[in-house]
Amino acid sequence: ETGQVTASPEQNDSEYLSPVTIGGQPLTLDFDTGSADLWVFSNSLPSSDSAGHVTFDPSKSSTFTPYSGATWQIAYGDGSSATGSVGFDSVTIGGVTVAHQAVELADNLSGAFVQDTQNDGLLGLGFSTINTIQTQRQKTFFENIMPSLALPVFTANLQADASGTYTFGAIDAAQYSGPIHYTAIDSSAGFWQFPSPSYTIGSNGASVPCTTCSPAIADTGTSLVLLDDDVVAAYYAQVSGASQDQSQGGYVFPCSASLPDFGVAIGSGYTAVLAGKEILYEDLGGGVCYGGLQSNAGQGVQIFGDVLLRHFFAVFDGGAKRFGLAKKA
Ligand SMILES: C[C@H]1CC[C@H](NC(=O)Cn2ccnc2)CC1
Numbered sequence: 001e002t003g004q005v006t007a008s009p010e011q012n013d014s015e016y017l018s019p020v021t022i023g024g025q026p027l028t029l030d031f032d033t034g035s036a037d038l039w040v041f042s043n044s045l046p047s048s049d050s051a052g053h054v055t056f057d058p059s060k061s062s063t064f065t066p067y068s069g070a071t072w073q074i075a076y077g078d079g080s081s082a083t084g085s086v087g088f089d090s091v092t093i094g095g096v097t098v099a100h101q102a103v104e105l106a107d108n109l110s111g112a113f114v115q116d117t118q119n120d121g122l123l124g125l126g127f128s129t130i131n132t133i134q135t136q137r138q139k140t141f142f143e144n145i146m147p148s149l150a151l152p153v154f155t156a157n158l159q160a161d162a163s164g165t166y167t168f169g170a171i172d173a174a175q176y177s178g179p180i181h182y183t184a185i186d187s188s189a190g191f192w193q194f195p196s197p198s199y200t201i202g203s204n205g206a207s208v209p210c211t212t213c214s215p216a217i218a219d220t221g222t223s224l225v226l227l228d229d230d231v232v233a234a235y236y237a238q239v240s241g242a243s244q245d246q247s248q249g250g251y252v253f254p255c256s257a258s259l260p261d262f263g264v265a266i267g268s269g270y271t272a273v274l275a276g277k278e279i280l281y282e283d284l285g286g287g288v289c290y291g292g293l294q295s296n297a298g299q300g301v302q303i304f305g306d307v308l309l310r311h312f313f314a315v316f317d318g319g320a321k322r323f324g325l326a327k328k329a
Contacts (some may be wrong), residue, residue: 002169003094007031007158010118012282013306014223016158017118018166022103023061023089027054027120030164032221033156033192033316034303036131036140039082039104039120041113049109051054052117064089064103072104073131077222077303082109083274086133091141093123094225096168096317098145102131102138115182118273122221125154125316130190142168142318152319156220160278175329176313182324183267189301191217192316192323197300199231200263200271201238207263207271208234214302216264218314218323222305224281225264225274226296235262235279235293248290255280255289262293264304272325274311281307 007016017028027040041050043057058064068234070086084107091101106113106121113119124131124140131137146152149169157175158164165175183194198209214228227235232251236242238260242253253259259276266272274292281292292307315324 001096001148002167003096004165004167004172007156007164007166009159009161009163010116012223013160013310015119016164016220016306017125018093019263020123021092022056022118023064025056025061027056028118029121029123030119030221031123031125031156032219033125034217034219034221035074035076035122036102036124036126036128036190037072037104037133038121038123038141039072039074039084039106042084042107042282044084044105044107049114054120056103056120058087058089060103061089063068063210067102070136072136074132075111075165077299078112080110080112082106082113084108086138093141094168094286095107096145096149098141099146101141102133104133110264119272125220126192127177127187127190129188146318153315153317155316156309156314158220160310164310171315176326177329178327180313180315180326181266181270182315182317182322183269185323186215187321191219191301193217193301194267194323196265197268198261198265198271200261201235202260205261205263207265214296214300216304218316219303219305220309222303223307224303224305225293225307226299226303226305228302229298230296231302232293232295235260237289242291248284248288250294251291252284252288255283255287257289264302264308266323266325270325272308272312276309278307278311
């Protein structure tokens, strides 16, 4: 079987939200390849937290079964967090159903989630080695559905300021053109992780090999591209007027600045290039703009988020354990 759903951007394309049905109840979730928990706003949240959100009410689902005693707690790279209880229910995405999916019910969450009222929770598409359910971690939707899919894959075709697509079980030829450039992934840390041994700056920028470059992860749940400090410093050294602004939390530059192209190696065979204008992430006002490339704060992994992914067709191959990028159709 195969399934397909829309991926609708929030402001600044900061995240993408997709429709999911849980126990017959429709919710809108952020599909996140950088984590492995499926959690939802639930009716056990105080109304001050759930106001404006759609909440899942297990008592209204005829197929929900509690996982008594199980708990979960997650913290994300942006400092947001959530905790709660667990049950199992039927989860359907684009017509594809997992009958007994672990569904994590939030009964406490951080302010960032409360304020983001279009988001009713997250659906992790990473590997279940990093699922946070205790005392027995549970599989992701993709791991559960994989054996039933025509192909053991899902693809992400995110768009800039427009609705895109997640597809499960097929690599839709209508969504890309030319070759898919694959790299093997190492899932041992729970991520779609691969080496990124070089980068390029400028339109005919020579490839700069970096033996010390941290491995990269493909992370649909992160808005920006978060790079090793020396790489991001090398980029903004080429942007006149750029500076690190602690109050804005990263590199800013005059909105009128000329931005060089930037390319990152996807494994050792392919460099994914972003046009300079795609590095302008947000206009902060007063002629100051915030960059889409920022530091990973020495996390030892480079995080290739939506600023990169939305310019390509991305293939997450769970069967062959590989990740690929292609030009969009
Ligand atoms: C080391 C990496 C750090 C960044 C992590 N990504 C996220 O936290 C994405 N996310 C989801 C909700 N809010 C943010 C992935 C691991």
